[in-house]
Amino acid sequence: MNLKEIQRVYFIGIGGIGMSALARYFHHIGKRVAGYDKTTTPLTQELESLGMDIHYHDELEDVPGVFKEINGTLVVYTPAVPDSHSELRYFLNQGFAVKKRSEVLGLITKDTFAFAVAGTHGKTTTSCILAHLLKEAKGSFTAFLGGISEDFNSNFAFEGDQYSVVEADEFDRSFLRLYPNVACITSMDADHLDIYGTASDLKDAFIAFAERIAADGKLLVRQGLPLEGVTYGIEEVAAYSIMNIAIKEGSYVFDINGPFGIIKDVVFNKPGRHNLLNALAAFAMAVEAGFEPRVLAKGLQTFKGVRRRFSYQLKERDFVFIDDYAHHPTEINAVFDAVSEMHPHTFKMVVFQPHLFSRTKDFAEEFAQSLARFDSVLLLDIYPAREEPIPGVTSSWLLDKIDHPRKKLVNKSEIIKEISTAKPNLLVTLGAGDIGLEVPKIKKALAYAS
Numbered sequence: 001m002n003l004k005e006i007q008r009v010y011f012i013g014i015g016g017i018g019m020s021a022l023a024r025y026f027h028h029i030g031k032r033v034a035g036y037d038k039t040t041t042p043l044t045q046e047l048e049s050l051g052m053d054i055h056y057h058d059e060l061e062d063v064p065g066v067f068k069e070i071n072g073t074l075v076v077y078t079p080a081v082p083d084s085h086s087e088l089r090y091f092l093n094q095g096f097a098v099k100k101r102s103e104v105l106g107l108i109t110k111d112t113f114a115f116a117v118a119g120t121h122g123k124t125t126t127s128c129i130l131a132h133l134l135k136e137a138k139g140s141f142t143a144f145l146g147g148i149s150e151d152f153n154s155n156f157a158f159e160g161d162q163y164s165v166v167e168a169d170e171f172d173r174s175f176l177r178l179y180p181n182v183a184c185i186t187s188m189d190a191d192h193l194d195i196y197g198t199a200s201d202l203k204d205a206f207i208a209f210a211e212r213i214a215a216d217g218k219l220l221v222r223q224g225l226p227l228e229g230v231t232y233g234i235e236e237v238a239a240y241s242i243m244n245i246a247i248k249e250g251s252y253v254f255d256i257n258g259p260f261g262i263i264k265d266v267v268f269n270k271p272g273r274h275n276l277l278n279a280l281a282a283f284a285m286a287v288e289a290g291f292e293p294r295v296l297a298k299g300l301q302t303f304k305g306v307r308r309r310f311s312y313q314l315k316e317r318d319f320v321f322i323d324d325y326a327h328h329p330t331e332i333n334a335v336f337d338a339v340s341e342m343h344p345h346t347f348k349m350v351v352f353q354p355h356l357f358s359r360t361k362d363f364a365e366e367f368a369q370s371l372a373r374f375d376s377v378l379l380l381d382i383y384p385a386r387e388e389p390i391p392g393v394t395s396s397w398l399l400d401k402i403d404h405p406r407k408k409l410v411n412k413s414e415i416i417k418e419i420s421t422a423k424p425n426l427l428v429t430l431g432a433g434d435i436g437l438e439v440p441k442i443k444k445a446l447a448y449a450s
Contacts, residue, residue: 001097003107006074010067011035012088013078014054015044017155018101018169021144022076023047024156025108034064036087041437058086070096076104079172080386102174105144109164110179112142115285118168118175118209119186119222120202121331122278125270126186128306129282131157131165136299137291139163147325148307163289168209170202175209182289183213184220184281185227189330218288220281230288232280234273240284242276250342252276256283260293267301271310272338274331279303308436310338313443320346320426321446323439327355327432329366336373339428349424351415353380353431357390360398368401374428377407378418383433412438416445 009026013019014035020043027033027050034053037044044054055062067073075091075098083089091098099107117126124146131143132151140160146167148155157165168175168183188206203226210219210227220240223233231238234245243262245254252268254276268279279300286296305311314321320343326332332352339348352371354360360367360382371377379402381395399409410418415438419427429435429442 001074001099001107003074005072006031006097007072008032008034008067008069009074009076010063010091011076012085012091013037013081014047014052015039015041016078016080016101017043017146018105018144018167019076019078020044020047021146021156022101022104022108023052024050024154025142025144025158027052028156028158032066034067036062060087060090063087070094073097074099074104076101079174082386100172100174100177102169102172102177105166106177106179108142109166112161112164113181113289114179115163115165115289116168116175116178116180116183117166117186117281117285118170118183118206120170120189121328121334122186122274122281123167123169124325125275125306125309126184126278126281127165127167129279129300129303130285132303133282133286133296133299134163134165134291135159136302137286137295139291141165145306147309150304150307170205170209173205176205176212178209178212179214180212181214181217182220182285183210183217184285185210185225185229186222186278186281187330188225189328218285220284220288222277222281230284232277232284234276234280240280240287242280245276247341256280256293256297258284258287258293260287263294263297266297268303269301270303270305271342272334273341274334274338275310308439310335313439314447318425319446321429321443322427323429323436325432325436326430328359329363329370332367332370332430333373335428335430336370339426343426346425347376348374348426348428349376349378349419349422350374351378351380351410351419351427351429351435353433353435354382354395354398355432356385357382357387357393360395361390361393364393364398364401367398368403371407372402372404375406376422376424377402377404378410378415379407380410380412380415380431380435383431383435385433416442419446 015037128149141163143157143165145155219229221229223231223238232240308325
């Protein structure tokens with residue numbers, strides 16, 4: 001497909017974080033953009049404010065007439081949309097050019113020098129750090145991000161078209177449609193078993209992704225993963241390593257050891273060893289592409305962060321409120337470790353919204369163990385996203401598995417009351433569903449109460 005011949009792009013599921021980034025891209029290059037999503041959100045409202053025509057009912061008559069012209073129209077859909085969706089069925093049956101989000105992302109980035117960040121954890125933060133570093137190094141790049149970068153205040157950044165930054169998403173094997181020049185694999189923990197079936201099949205998909213890297217390209221892999229590549233790690237023997245870590249005034253200060261030698265006293269302001277690994281991965285990818293190491297190291301200090309990735313909502317002397325997207329046991333453990341490192345000796349309450357029935361079922365024991373590390377646990381109902389319920393898999397069922405004296409299943413309307421009653425020193429809200437929409441309400445109530 002020649003994207004230059006496309007005049008209009010219609011998105012089915014336009015409000016998704018990856019879909020909306022593509023919508024911003026096509027709008028930016030002058031294409032007419034419209035789309036459907038099932039609910040209005042701050043993201044869809046932002047797209048509408050840019051002039052995109054969006055509707056919220058699966059009704060063909062709501063599709064703008066010009067997008068029903070087959071010549072010059074591209075239809076993009078997300079795998080989260082069911083096959084029974086009437087608009088999707090219409091465009092397929094009428095012979096329109098219909099592509100998955102990942103296919104379009106591959107087409108856009110194929111003729112650029114593509115950075116691709118893969119892994120079951122850390123993709124969004126690593127990609128956002130990399131985009132920030134490229135900007136600091138005055139690179140010409142376009143970035144498609146899986147979260148809202150606080151540096152760009154968007155999930156899309158356009159600073160030129162020589163390089164591209166994308167998240168290589170393992171869901172639905174989407175990353176096998178990309179053409180990376182420099183890629184990174186941050187982790188390969190079992191996830192999306194509703195798609196892959198087994199952890200072994202997921203590992204095979206990552207191996208297949210690594211094989212898609214250009215012949216003269218580079219693969220960065222976290223030390224310890226069963227893949228050949230340029231390794232990185234924390235206080236490990238690796239091609240790139242962070243050494244001599246100290247915490248000063250709430251920030252990490254450390255040295256980076258790499259092919260260039262040692263860069264001392266690098267500063268990074270985001271808490272958590274997992275975020276240090278993300279920072280190192282982004283740094284190493286840019287170095288391997290030829291950017292100046294010391295410029296990149298300096299750029300790490302000015303990285304602001306990603307919305308809903310260890311985002312401080314309130315930070316008072318006697319109360320801290322942190323919000324994070326964590327929705328896998330490994331990610332919950334990483335958040336707990338970061339909280340404990342930066343805020344020791346505090347009473348820690350977690351509010352967690354499980355995401356997907358299948359993930360809750362597959363990792364119930366691990367979720368129970370990771371949540372039990374907190375001093376108090378509030379559990380919301382499972383956010384279904386694209387899934388139908390699985391009999392017996394409920395938040396009540398998960399709660400029973402959590403070995404903890406202070407645990408409770410609550411509705412969203414009860415969160416603020418429960419927090420106010422418990423009076424924790426530190427509150428963490430976690431989950432990839434719509435719990436993020438509750439965060440401003442919680443913040444407002446707690447700030448007012450203080």
